[in-house]
Amino acid sequence: MSVRILTLVGSLRAGSHNRRLAEAAVKIAPEGTDVQIYEGLADVPFYNEDIDVEGSVPAAAAELREAAARADALLLVTPEYNGTMPAALKNAIDWLSRPFGGGAISGKPVAVVGTAFGQYGGVWAQDEARKAVGIAGGMVVEHAKLAIPGSMTRFAELHPVEDAEVTAGLTVVIESLAGARAAA
Structure with missing residues (x-):
């Protein structure tokens, strides 16, 4: 049976480098893993407890939760916006954390990767995402990390799937997620 990994991309821009990084994860997924990109983050309303009512949860939020x-596991792919993760990704984590202690992310292995223009590859955003998802109940796979600096130049003419260093790092992350799922 294949390990199903849902990928949430923090950047909503169609041509973003992080979107392309997620596409690379889909293409290079090792045998026995099925990596899929979630396409509906832009439609999920900001989390508000007043609208998170059983029987009337907004459809986009319910679809994300489902x-x-x-x-079996989640892969978060995040750029760095002003030193932290984008609102769309934080919002997804908020929706997935509810109900507290029993949300859709509870107990699931989660890894965070990303690329950013700066010299550190968005590590602040990735650290913030790990912190939020851990508090939300996800099982953060701490050793499954990949921060790729210099995205604007590194991927100007090259898709991440064509970068051997990137694909090797992504493969390790995906295998780590699958292994964490098997151990859970």
């Missing part, structure tokens, strides 16, 4: 519930 997709995460079906997944």
Whole structure:
């Protein structure tokens, strides 16, 4: 049986380098893993407890929760916006954390990767995402990390799937997630 990994991309821009990094993860997924990109983050309303009411949860939020519930593990791919993760990704984590202690992310292995223009590859954003997802109940796979600096130049003419260093790092992350799922 294949390990299903749901990928949430923090950047909503179609041509973003992080979106392309997620596409690379889909393409290079090792045998026995199925990596899928979630396409509906832009439609999920900001989390508000007033609208998170059983029977009337907004459809986009319910779909996100259902997709995460079906997944065995999650891969978060984040750029760095002003030193932290984008609002769309934080919002997804908030929706997936509810109900507290029993949300769709609860107990699931989660890894965080990303690329950014700066020299550190967005590590602040990745650290913030790990912190938030851990508090939300996810099982953060701490050793499954990949921060790729210089995205604007590194991927100006090269898709991440064509970069051997990137694909090797992504493969390790995906295998770590699958292994964490098997151990859980």
